[in-house]
Amino acid sequence: MTYVGPSASSAEMSIPPSVEDGSGRATVKDVITAYVGLTKPRVIELLLLTTVPVMFYAARGIPDLGLVLWTVLGGAMSAGAASAYNCVYDRDIDEQMRRTKRRALPRHVVTPVSALVFATTLAVLSTAALWYGTNGLSAGLSVGAIAFYVFIYTMLLKRRTTQNIVWGGIAGCFPTLIGWTAVTGSLSWEPVVLFMVVFFWTPPHTWALAMHYREDYANVDVPMLPVVATPRVVATRIVVYSWVMVVTSLLLWPVASTSWFYPVVAAVLGAVFLLEAHRLLARTKKYESLKDISPMRLFHNSNLYLSLLFVAVAIDPLIG
Template identity: 45%
Template sequence: MKLLHRPAWMKISPAYVLPIVPTTHGGTLDVPVAGDQGVPVVSVPLRQVISAYINLMKPHVTVLLLGITVAAMVIVHGSLPALGLVIATLLGGAMAAGSANCINCYIDRDIDQVMSRTQRRSLPAGRVQPRQALLFGFALGIGSFLVLTLFVNLLSAVLSAAAIVFYVVVYTMWLKRTTTQNIVIGGAAGAVPVLVGWAAVTNSLSLTAILLFAIIFFWTPPHFWALALLIHKDYERAHIPMLPVVKGEHETRRQVFLYSILLLAITLLPYVTQRMGILYLIGAVLLGGILVYMALRLLMDHTKKWARTLFWYSNCYLAVLFAVMVIDRVLLH
């Protein structure tokens, strides 16, 4: 398979001609539509500018990560910790996730133009200039480190910073365009928020925190490969070596099934190690059993129906599983 010859950060697309300039006039920003002199200036409502920058942070992804962060804090504390600590941790976590996503959008702006799923993002749509997106990403990262260091603790700040570096350098700049294992290894970045939440309360890590990390890590491949089955033509056009593109749909479905079984086994470990109670065990078995059933149907049915269903359910699965952990921890311990 032919891959991209140059990394995204070396490419400058002529389509990015819409700089966001902070010149306000009654709730709007004056925005030149091109870099040449004499070109008219367009007034853009301030809310659209804010929306464009928020879009760079991928809020739909960040919300799930923040929910997991709070769940980890409640699990280790046995109840909701001090509100100030929760707010500071969530603010720092949101900024860290936003930083990683902004820089990811900057690096991937060339392939985002090609993929129909991502063409409406702020950079390929021309709502933000690449340089400004990059600076915004760096600013969020620095801000996240400061917030977590000053108002939470240094360990949580270091973990968040490490997640940003891993997601940007290891996943986005290296794995994503070179190996079918990109999602498997890169999933570690998405599992770090649970460690951040744990460290925010205890200023340390433990076996339970590692088990929670492992659950998210092994959840990522079946979740994302289900999506990849739905949009594999996008990845093919962008020359991204996702599993369905390189190994085919049947192998991808088989891997989803195997990882779903492995995930079910991993979710039982918190009960085996006596970190969780019987309520969690029942929830983990039921939720994991449904996921394995869907993965089996996906393996047997070659239409996209079960890929779509499994992708939707996997989002709900993770949220509900952590909710069950919280209930088990608060009510039974």
């Protein structure tokens, strides 16, 4: 399970000053902190937030605790492996970007070879944990998510096209499928709808943050949409994707025959998200400075939206 796109919610764990300025050797604690940072813990939190609620819905109530623990363990290691691979491959541009220059590899606290071994170990352990604790289908989906994130997004799309996080974002949708298959052992339309919600959520979420860090991406020639398009164009696309996302979220109601709770929450959350998206577009027409446009308002709203929507997914079967 992995997530595509930059995220302020995934801020890297800071490297201690003694290591950063060269005034002291890295302690065991420093190295452990660096390795944990490679996994991008905040991204893991976000991914598990879309995994566990789906397990509740698939179980139509409270799922087996042991199953949840194995899924969380395997999913966390899977996401950590993908993030660590990403850090190894992107270490050259990470050194030049203010958002990422404090990562372990740019600060030379961890060597690329050590990080690669660490990532591979996590990938193997995550697959074994999911295979043992859930089933082969969930384990296979996890491997597919790692491969998609590393080979399709990181190596193929990220540095070549403005569509990098649109199609690369598919990797971040896998947790909805993994959570469902961990409980049921098979796929159905319910997790596919939630898969598509995350798919359409990813571009507005990521483009808003990329607007804030536009200069970072421009300096390293990564063609994020805000680098090659005007803020108004970016905001317009954010509005379009936001509308499609909200409509898709409401499809779970007829597809899964939810109770009244989910569609009401989804409609309210969607209305708030759309309001913020349209406000962002309005600010791009009024202001020229990205500081005045304040794209981070939508970014933070997007995190809250996804979190509360999936909490509603978990609560709905308990009410129904």
